[in-house]
Amino acid sequence: MKAINVGLIGIGTVGGGTFTVLQRNAEEITRRAGRPIRITVVADKNLELAQKITGGQVTGGQVSNGKCRITDDAFSVVNDPEVDIVVELIGGYGVAKELVLKAIANGKHVVTANKALLATHGNEIFKAAQDRGVMVAFEAAVAGGIPIIKALREGLTANRIEWIAGIINGTTNFILSEMRDKGLSFDTVLKEAQRLGYAEADPTFDIEGVDAAHKITILSALAFGIPMQFDKAYIEGISKLDAIDIKYAEQLGYRIKLLGITKRTPEGVELRVHPTLIPSKRLIANVEGAMNAVLVQGDAVGATLYYGKGAGAEPTASAVIADLVDVTRMHTADPEHRVPHLAFQPNAMADLKILTMDEVQTSYYLRLRVADKPGVLADITRILADEQISIDAVIQKEPGEGETQTDLIMLTHQTREKRINAAIAKIEALGVVAGKVTKLRLEELGK
Numbered sequence: 001m002k003a004i005n006v007g008l009i010g011i012g013t014v015g016g017g018t019f020t021v022l023q024r025n026a027e028e029i030t031r032r033a034g035r036p037i038r039i040t041v042v043a044d045k046n047l048e049l050a051q052k053i054t055g056g057q058v059t060g061g062q063v064s065n066g067k068c069r070i071t072d073d074a075f076s077v078v079n080d081p082e083v084d085i086v087v088e089l090i091g092g093y094g095v096a097k098e099l100v101l102k103a104i105a106n107g108k109h110v111v112t113a114n115k116a117l118l119a120t121h122g123n124e125i126f127k128a129a130q131d132r133g134v135m136v137a138f139e140a141a142v143a144g145g146i147p148i149i150k151a152l153r154e155g156l157t158a159n160r161i162e163w164i165a166g167i168i169n170g171t172t173n174f175i176l177s178e179m180r181d182k183g184l185s186f187d188t189v190l191k192e193a194q195r196l197g198y199a200e201a202d203p204t205f206d207i208e209g210v211d212a213a214h215k216i217t218i219l220s221a222l223a224f225g226i227p228m229q230f231d232k233a234y235i236e237g238i239s240k241l242d243a244i245d246i247k248y249a250e251q252l253g254y255r256i257k258l259l260g261i262t263k264r265t266p267e268g269v270e271l272r273v274h275p276t277l278i279p280s281k282r283l284i285a286n287v288e289g290a291m292n293a294v295l296v297q298g299d300a301v302g303a304t305l306y307y308g309k310g311a312g313a314e315p316t317a318s319a320v321i322a323d324l325v326d327v328t329r330m331h332t333a334d335p336e337h338r339v340p341h342l343a344f345q346p347n348a349m350a351d352l353k354i355l356t357m358d359e360v361q362t363s364y365y366l367r368l369r370v371a372d373k374p375g376v377l378a379d380i381t382r383i384l385a386d387e388q389i390s391i392d393a394v395i396q397k398e399p400g401e402g403e404t405q406t407d408l409i410m411l412t413h414q415t416r417e418k419r420i421n422a423a424i425a426k427i428e429a430l431g432v433v434a435g436k437v438t439k440l441r442l443e444e445l446g447k
């Protein structure tokens with residue numbers, strides 16, 4: 001049967017992995033897809049790298065290996081009449097957006113790993129694809145090799161999704177695991193992670209939670225059938241996390257993970273990324289190092305957990321190629337019979353509001369530096385009671401040798417963020433409380 005032709009834009013880590021796995025497993029993949037999937041053109045600024053990976057030869061400024069054309073002009077790929085599917089692996093929102101929209105306008109299907117692009121411009125891109133009758137597939141955009149997009153778009157389609165909580169950034173999970181294991185500070189572990197290649201030279205998007213926010217924005221849209229609303233996500237990273245809180249959390253039976261959380265509530269949808277205490281006994285609390293995991297609560301199925309590598313050449317290629325096979329199978333199908341891009345029919349999207357952080361309800365961990373004398377705890381608990389905040393647990397540390405102050409750690413039951421903030425402002429104004437109160441959010445991740 002006639003091969004389907006793929007134009008690959010970007011042959012870095014994931015592009016290289018895609019090329020390699022497609023070649024290595026060509027026979028199996030063809031048996032699954034029903035026809036060969038052939039990369040006919042590769043675009044990359046680094047022609048030498050492209051030549052090395054594809055084994056091509058340079059001829060007249062272009063490289064060719066007889067099967068696959070190599071170019072540094074990505075637009076020649078999206079304009080190539082021979083290409084059926086464009087794989088965009090360059091990332092970012094600039095040229096990548098232009099290339100994706102041009103490919104769609106030219107009637108080509110698109111496979112992309114670009115979470116930043118989809119979280120910020122996905123609504124425009126999916127609308128363009130819908131109008132043109134082409135598919136935009138993005139399994140590799142969230143949690144690398146874990147088929148979480150497939151699970152949400154198809155496997156869990158019977159369910160009313162209630163919430164999703166995910167460890168969807170490997171860099172930060174690696175850092176948090178190291179901080180806990182070795183009792184080291186954030187800065188020390190970050191440097192080590194950069195040395196080992198786990199963290200980028202500029203790690204901002206990862207450590208400040210932006211990458212996780214892109215991913216949870218995409219999962220939220222799929223779970224609830226709402227547009228992408230990255231601009232409404234609450235984002236807090238791990239760069240200010242103190243190792244002492246990891247230690248205290250552990251003593252209370254919790255681990256701290258950077259979670260992407262999205263939850264349906266009667267008032268609207270919660271969409272947030274922040275360091276979160278979760279009970280150590282939960283499976284997801286034991287996801288260590290650079291691994292990813294996503295926990296999905298559906299009304300019929302209950303909790304399901306998806307675990308695996310969230311990055312890397314071949315794990316991410318696994319997701320890219322799964323999309324290529326899907327698109328190949330559905331290429332000739334009537335667009336109406338394909339799985340909708342965001343799991344829900346485009347004319348049946350919900351208009352649910354994304355809640356501000358003030359409106360979010362969760363539990364809290366508070367760490368206070370207080371004078372060790374009578375009445376202090378009473379003053380603090382009075383303030384919490386006035387804000388209708390119920391206390392779940394309190395521990396007071398022994399003051400150090402010769403110290404008159406000590407650490408007080410409190411866990412609260414669920415309350416609204418605006419209530420805890422109001423209480424914290426009053427607590428910080430007490431003369432017996434030194435400095436700022438450390439506030440972390442806590443999720444039981446039970447039902």
Ligand code: HSE
Pocket residue numbers: 168169170171172206211310311
């Ligand atoms: N930078 C991401 C991470 C991988 O650390 O998980 C790509 O999404």
